[in-house]
Structure formats: structure tokens, C-alpha cells
Amino acid sequence: MADTKDRNPVHQCNKPYSISGDLGAVPPEGEQNPYVNALAQFDKTVEHLNLKSGVVDTLRYPKRELSVTFPVELANGDIRIFRGYRVHHSTVLGPTKGGIRYSPNVTLDEIRALAMLMSWKCALMNLPYGGAKGGVVVDPKALSRRELERLTRRYATEISLMLGPESDIPAPDMGTDSQVMAWIMDTYSMHKGYSVPAVTTGKPVEIGGSLGRTEATGRGVVNTIEQALKRMGMVPQRVSVAVQGFGNVGAVAASCCRELGMKVLAVSDSTGGILKEDGLDLDSLKIHKKESGQVSGFPGAENITNDELLTLKCDVLVVAAMENQITSRNADKIRATIIAEGANGPTTPEADEILNDRKVMTIPDILCNAGGVTVSYLEWVQDLQSFYWPLEQINLHLKNLITAAFNNVMACGESHRVPNRVAAQMLAIQRISDAIMIRGIYP
Ligand code: NAD
Numbered sequence: 001m002a003d004t005k006d007r008n009p010v011h012q013c014n015k016p017y018s019i020s021g022d023l024g025a026v027p028p029e030g031e032q033n034p035y036v037n038a039l040a041q042f043d044k045t046v047e048h049l050n051l052k053s054g055v056v057d058t059l060r061y062p063k064r065e066l067s068v069t070f071p072v073e074l075a076n077g078d079i080r081i082f083r084g085y086r087v088h089h090s091t092v093l094g095p096t097k098g099g100i101r102y103s104p105n106v107t108l109d110e111i112r113a114l115a116m117l118m119s120w121k122c123a124l125m126n127l128p129y130g131g132a133k134g135g136v137v138v139d140p141k142a143l144s145r146r147e148l149e150r151l152t153r154r155y156a157t158e159i160s161l162m163l164g165p166e167s168d169i170p171a172p173d174m175g176t177d178s179q180v181m182a183w184i185m186d187t188y189s190m191h192k193g194y195s196v197p198a199v200t201t202g203k204p205v206e207i208g209g210s211l212g213r214t215e216a217t218g219r220g221v222v223n224t225i226e227q228a229l230k231r232m233g234m235v236p237q238r239v240s241v242a243v244q245g246f247g248n249v250g251a252v253a254a255s256c257c258r259e260l261g262m263k264v265l266a267v268s269d270s271t272g273g274i275l276k277e278d279g280l281d282l283d284s285l286k287i288h289k290k291e292s293g294q295v296s297g298f299p300g301a302e303n304i305t306n307d308e309l310l311t312l313k314c315d316v317l318v319v320a321a322m323e324n325q326i327t328s329r330n331a332d333k334i335r336a337t338i339i340a341e342g343a344n345g346p347t348t349p350e351a352d353e354i355l356n357d358r359k360v361m362t363i364p365d366i367l368c369n370a371g372g373v374t375v376s377y378l379e380w381v382q383d384l385q386s387f388y389w390p391l392e393q394i395n396l397h398l399k400n401l402i403t404a405a406f407n408n409v410m411a412c413g414e415s416h417r418v419p420n421r422v423a424a425q426m427l428a429i430q431r432i433s434d435a436i437m438i439r440g441i442y443p
Helices: 034-046 053-060 108-124 145-158 178-192 213-231 248-259 282-292 306-310 349-357 371-385 391-416 420-439
Strands: 064-073 079-088 096-103 130-137 168-172 240-244 263-269 272-275 302-304 316-319 338-341 361-363
Touching: 034 053, 034 108, 034 349, 034 420, 053 420, 064 108, 064 145, 079 108, 079 145, 096 108, 096 178, 096 371, 108 130, 108 371, 108 391, 108 420, 130 168, 145 178, 168 178, 168 371, 213 248, 213 316, 213 338, 213 361, 213 371, 213 391, 240 248, 240 306, 248 263, 248 282, 248 316, 263 282, 263 306, 272 306, 349 361, 361 420, 371 391, 391 420
Parallel strands: 096 130, 096 168, 240 263, 240 316, 316 338, 338 361
Antiparallel strands: 064 079, 079 130, 263 272, 272 302
């Protein structure tokens, strides 16, 4: 058992790792700081592993971090300065992989946490990648399409020394989409002088994207829910589901749950939630959301708050919005039997303790939402070989890979008598640690 607490400067003093900029939000304190939470989860996991202390320390810190500040000319001729980041957490298992987030709330601590989670996620899924993440402090909805393209191309240029199909491959995350990946891929290709489709994933199919990538995360979430229901002897046709976040992940997860016969009784977005006890008509809801920009006000459904959605009585709660949604404030009020973490870091370590005591089954983020990076990997492989596969093959690979990972996590949890999150991180961290030891410490 490795004791890391004493050696850990971040434990003793969070300050050196909480850099705030005048161009970004100040990182939140304590339970709300995603990097503090990621480190707390890491510390809890390594207590169950017999790792060399130097390896533990290596994995606590990002391998490299780039902070960039750059100007963008707006449509009215004004020049505005933006701040962005790209963090590589680990490169031991291969090139780094991780999304790019556009949000006014992006902080370096958040990007560090998400890069670390990407290392664990890729290792858990046995993908040949390390973890990375990037972000720009910007509200993408406040920019025109042309302004967003200019910002994206400039940010891609600023971080291009870290990018490459063999070094670092971005994908979409909150606030970015396939079009943003197309602009990054095009910018990188222009600098090279030839097309490099494998430099991003989550691209449009027309330029080397994979079939099934857009839906992959939500589909993978539901693959894991299906396995969890099987283990608990629950029949999908008698299962009720509430979904927090009706974006890329949440909306697809809701539809896939419905396809399996589950009843989706509530969903929410950043403006609030809706509830219909006998089940929502998701096709009509998608049209309503497209037209009105929100789920609230959906005819025939009752408007509820986001807090109410999280504590609804239901069998499965899918959290597919953002970090820190289940905290010590509301964990004891959650009434779902299964929590499926479509989002990254939605549950704080304090909340984890409460949920574990209450025997709520959590499908942890690095397993539950790993469908996205898994199909990103399939996209990268297809781009590198310039040979593309049909959708059925993609979905089958996804189901097989995520089911295998699910079974590994359950087996590890049972044999070590640890919660699912600890089990998932144990498998991942052990794999990376083994790779560090086999490769050796350079020079
Ligand atoms: P998205 O921007 O498409 O959707 C996010 C949704 O959450 C939106 O509907 C938004 O209105 C809603 N939301 C925001 N704050 C909320 C709140 N407080 N309460 C309820 N709803 C709220 O983003 P996405 O791509 O679906 O990503 C969602 C989460 O899943 C993020 O944590 C992301 O890191 C994670 N994730 C995404 C992918 C992917 O492939 N897109 C892969 C792995 C993990």
C-alpha cells in the first residue's frame, strides 16, 4: 500500500496548482475544483495498488501544459484577446487523446483534471493512447460562425506544436463539434501542405470522420447501463430513466434507452428540466428543443428544476451535463438505483462516499462515457489506413470493447472489494504504471 499524502504538495497546499488568469474564471475551491477532486480519487485508488512511489508522483502531475493568449479579429473590426490551454497528462501508452472545450468557465485546473481522466479512460479501454485535454475561455454562442472559425484556426495554430496524428489528437467536447474539428484538421493540414485527417477525430464523415462517432458516447453509456441492469436482474421494459443534460451525450443516451424499451420520464438542460411520469416522446422533444432552444415548456410535461431532476425517483439517473453535479449537498437525496456518468467528473469524492455507503451503483465516467474515445480510436485507425468501415462494424466493436471493460471493472471491484470507480481507476493506473516500468525511466 503506497502512502502518498506526505509527499503530495497538492494535498498540503492547493495554491501552486490554482493558477487563475485575468482572461478566465478563477478555479473553484475545494470540492468544486475538478483537479483537486481528480487527485483525491487518484490518491484513494493508489492506496489499493502496490506502485513505486516515484511512479505515483509521475502520474500525479501533467507531463506538459501549454497556456496560450491570442488575438482574434471580431466581425465589427475589434480585436479581442482569448486564453486557451492544451495539457498532456501522460504519453506512456501512445499519442495523447482528448477533447477541446469552449466555455467561459474553462480553467487550467479543469483541463488538468480532464487530461488525467483521459489517461485513465484510454488505459481502461486498452486504447494505445495517453490523456490530454484542451480548452478556450469563450462562450461559443456569443460569436458568429466566422468569428468561431477564426478563433478555432488561431487556437489550433497556437497549440500546433503539441498536435499531430502521432503525438496528440483532439476531439470535440462541450461547446465544440464536428465543424470545429474540421477547422482544426484543415488548419493543421494547411501548415503541413497536405491533408492529415488523422490529426482530429469527431470530424464530419465527408472528410474522414467515422460513421457512428457523433452517437458513440451516448450509445456507449447505454451499453454500460444494459450490462448494469443485467447484473442487477432488472428488465429494461420496467426501468425508468432521468437524464441530466440534453446535449450530444444525453440526447443520444435517452434515445438509446428508449430503443431498449426503457421509459425516459425526465430530462434537463442548462435552463431547467421537464417531467412526464408516463414517459416523454423524445422525437417531439428534439423538435421542441431545436425550435425553442430549451427542453422547458415541452407540451404535456411538467417543468422541474435541475435540482429536482437529480433527486427524482427513478431506476437510472444519467448525468450527462458537466462536472460537480452530485456533491455532498445532494448525494443523500439521490433516489436512483444506478447512476450512469455520461459526463466527466459529475460526482465529487465527498458525494462518492455517501453514494457508496448507500449502495447506489455508479457506472464511473471513465467507463460509462468511454464510447466516445473508443470510436475516436476507430476513426483514427480508419484515417491512418485510409479504409473505412460500415456502421454495423463500428457499433459492434464499440459494444464488444465497452462490455469487456465493464466486466473487467466489475471483476476487479468484486475481488478487491472496492467501489466501481476505484476498480476502474485501479485497472487503468496499473496498466500505465506497468508501461512506465517496462519502458524504463529515460535516460
Ligand atoms: P453538450 O454541450 O452537447 O451538452 C451538454 C448539455 O448539458 C446541454 O444540453 C446543456 O444545456 C446541459 N447542461 C449544462 N449545464 C447543465 C446543468 N447544470 N443542468 C442540466 N443540464 C445542463 O456536451 P456533450 O458533448 O453532450 O458533453 C456532456 C458531458 O459529457 C461533458 O462532461 C463532456 O465532457 C462529457 N463527454 C462528452 C463526450 C462527447 O463525445 N461529446 C465524450 C465523453 C464525455
